[in-house]
Ligand code: BES
Ligand code: ZN
């Protein structure tokens with residue numbers, strides 16, 4: 001999809017505030033809209049396209065006081081959807097209402113929403129989805145070239161994450177995930193170092209290896225260094241959960257809970273996707289992505305409920321539940337992020353707990369943090385990005401609950417609830433007091449049906465928040 005400026009195409013799209021009328025429409029059409037009771041309510045779309053018609057799409061923005069960037073995203077999405085349904089190739093967008101919002105940002109959101117509409121995961125379908133919409137002309141004096149470029153790169157990053165998450169585990173396994181990172185990122189000046197099983201052993205990541213040992217596919221640990229400020233400056237470390245499949249292990253999941261577990265590497269996919277967008281847009285901030293990738297399977301070699309494993313840090317972990325494997329792998333990855341790279345702060349992204357979905361619903365990321373400033377800044381970026389985020393409350397009782405009876409820590413707290421919080425507090429043990437935010441994306445990483453401008457399946461959340469947060473930290 002291309003965006004140009006100020007070309008008048010036959011098909012016009014007007015974005016209007018509720019209760020207003022699109023400029024320049026005929027009296028007849030105005031009367032017709034009145035008959036239809038079309039008022040421009042948020043997400044309300046009027047579409048009349050074809051020979052002898054007005055060739056007009058109207059998209060409602062709702063009331064001025066309710067305007068937000070996300071409403072513009074949604075409006076762009078609805079517009080592109082209506083154009084695509086009518087197989088339109090080129091159209092002009094008319095947008096003049098911005099309320100209190102920045103014009104440029106509003107156009108950025110409109111562009112993003114239109115691009116969001118173009119995504120489909122049809123790699124495995126015999127019949128591919130067609131797309132007709134090629135050119136959108138923005139009728140405005142706003143400078144849009146840089147905006148278009150930046151937004152396209154960001155949405156490409158989101159779509160990279162979606163593709164990785166949607167692709168089944170027979171194709172995305174530890175080795176192929178690492179290869180993908182190398183192929184996608186190295187051309188952009190990101191150094192990707194991949195460690196195999198023997199090297200992981202030498203690095204002392206025995207907790208990570210215990211989860212990996214049940215699979216015939218060997219694990220990979222990989223580090224992606226994007227250092228535009230030079231190697232001496234501190235970096236933000238992004239640590240992504242990289243379970244390319246989670247069967248639950250001996251604490252096996254029921255069949256329907258297991259089908260979607262190809263998505264258990266969504267955290268690592270979001271790290272790869274956001275690094276792509278950051279490097280493409282030349283954001284001036286050092287970032288190091290870290291992924292411990294493996295499969296959680298059952299075999300004669302697999303780890304078992306009741307095992308006690310030792311982490312790279314030296315802390316011992318009682319495996320009360322082989323299905324609480326994410327935190328066991330992240331323990332070593334986070335400790336690496338805290339001690340082996342020049343990190344100023346750490347953000348981990350993980351499809352960690354079903355409990356988080358119970359607590360917040362499937363659309364919202366649950367956060368656990370040890371640093372209020374870092375969280376507040378990240379929250380602003382998430383709000384700006386239109387991704388829902390909420391901080392989970394921590395307390396001494398839950399901090400106590402993660403202690404093990406026969407080892408230092410337990411990987412699964414059986415009593416007292418708060419499973420999303422105890423999982424986060426477990427991870428905190430490995431960040432060595434560095435400023436840290438944990439993002440539990442078990443819910444919003446993928447949806448069972450389409451919602452808002454998100455397709456069914458992988459969403460690419462939280463690539464936009466990561467991107468916008470890191471951009472806000474750039475000099
Ligand atoms: N990968 C799952 C969490 C998950 C559940 C992600 C649903 C997406 C959708 C994780 O490894 C897991 O199984 N967690 C357990 C932890 C429990 C055993 C303490 C859970 O949430 O049930
Ligand atoms: Zn699990």
Ligand code: ZN
Pocket residue numbers: 243246264323325326351352
């Ligand atoms: Zn898992």
